[in-house]
Amino acid sequence: MKLLIKNARIIGNHDFPTDILIEDSTIKKIGMDLKVSAEKILNAKGKLVTPGLIDVHVHLREPGFEYKETIATGTAAAARGGFTTICAMPNVNPAPDSVKKMQNIQRLISKSAKVKVKQYAPITEQLTSDRLTDQRALVNAGAFAFTNDGVGVQTAATMYLAMKEAAKNKVSIIAHTEDDSLLFDGGVMHEGKRNKELNLSGMSQLTESTQIARDVLLAEATGVHYHICHVSAKESVRVIRDAKKAGINVTAEVTPHHLLMSEEDILSDNSLFKMNPPLRSKADQEALLEGLLDGTIDMIATDHAPHSDEEKQGSMIGSPFGIIGSETAFPLLYTNLVKTRRVTLDQLVEWLTSKPAEIFNMDIGRLEVGAPADLACFDLQNEKVISKEMLHSKSSNTPFIGWKIYGDTYFTIVDGQVVYQEEN
């Protein structure tokens, strides 16, 4: 099966329309005006074609919470957003903390995933205990890396022993950093200016930054690759910057919402603005972009966290943390960071493709002859407005509804197969 993409704009060659020939699941030729026949032709005139996007932080909710999202709907949302490889968090029910449970998830993925899915396993049994999972056995059963995302590892000794074991097994530890002992009164949003005005309980940045400080020292002592989820505070950025300077093997991600919003965007007590970590101050928001630009933060990940309408209506009090992000990440970032000239298009694409691929040793994320035919195509010219109706996720919990965007997805290809195409 041959598929030919005509007249695309590609990174590194913005000015000359480029053709891409895909044969079976591989990129076979890249060049101007390729004279080849193909069973299927996609016209990408005036549109940007990139390597398929990679998202190392997604919640698919299956098994256990299928009313929020399933592997089928979550991967359809990923495809809708131009993502061809996503890494699924283990905070499902049951969490894949044994070989049997991991094999079950792998079976569900191979049955219904529309894009490539890598599955994380928990660091500790049930995500909250201090009993380490059997890393070697879980890796053999398909675990991609280890994380308790959703909760922080509270005990230093537990994290230390998990890192030591991970270093031995040559796998990464991915951390949601949050020290619960510093959450004095629960907390539904950033402890700063806005939570006081809205009379809502705050979550101090210390919960995140102090645990990062602990963990980078543990990472140094064990030599593990330690990756930090959804960095949100300027103090965290500083600690990571210093750790990198000291030669520690630490990497970090930031979400689109932490890059594009701050507590000042929260005008009322609205659960669509409730996520963990919370939107912090304007100064934090600026520090995150600075961190990305100077290489302290390595990549962008969405933290796609679907919850039902019933759960996410009304007040932040009592509603779950999290917002969806797969389908809006690229256009929001393109519109608000690239079009405003704060970052270049090449940088944005790197943070969503080659950077995560390189850091997690995935042989994807490049548009080259011989590479897997995982591609995304974006329409940078036409404006749209984000609406509930355009989303393929089962949930629609996002505070970005109503935002104007450029750069919506035109098509997405995984292993040479079209998995999403905009309807005309």
Ligand SMILES: NC(=O)N[C@@H](CC(=O)O)C(=O)O
């Ligand atoms: N980010 C969130 O606010 N929620 C995530 C958990 C997580 O990523 O920490 C979820 O699972 O809903």
Ligand SMILES: [Zn+2]
């Ligand atoms: Zn998290």
